[in-house]
Amino acid sequence: MADDLTWLLRRLVDTVPHTRSALLLSSDGIPKFWHGLDNDGADTLAALASGLCSLAQQVGTRFSGGDGVRQVVSELGEVILLVTAASEGTVLTVLAGRDVDTGILSYEMGRLRTQVPAYLATPTRYRGAPGYAD
Incomplete structure (x- = not known):
């Protein structure tokens, strides 16, 4: 499989x-692959989606004892934002118009996650750097 997963997002x-x-x-907000966004849009959406996913994770941990974020859906005027954990350390986010069928979109996002989970994973960053305190 190609290292560039943009074709999966395009599909x-x-x-x-x-x-x-x-x-x-990546879960820390670094864009890896995108389709339908320019570079600035990808950077901005990555930072926002990472924050939203982190917020949802904290709500789940605090109030439901949940283990991970399945999906966050936000309706924003004419745009719908879906954010989901794609695999360990990786987040998949999608922007769609109000007329999208969120059930179908959610299903397709889930299908993408299960088809290629090993390719979606973001390895943990190296923690043993000099001067890094655990």
Whole structure:
């Protein structure tokens, strides 16, 4: 499989009508692959999606004892934002228009996650750097 997973994101956007863009990012907000966004848009959405995923994780931990974020859906005027954990250390986020069928989009996002989980994982950053305190 190619190292560039942009084609998977393009396929997701093309498969579900009214889907605008898809972004795969590390859980700490670094964009890895995207389709339908320019570089600045990918950087901005990655930072925002990472924060939203982190917030949802904290709510789940505090109030439901949950183990991880399944999906966060936000309706924002004419845009719907879906954020989901893609695999360990990786987040998948999608922007779509209001007319999108969120059930189908959610299903396709889940399908993408289960098809290639090993390729979606973001390895843990090296923690043994000099001067790094645990």
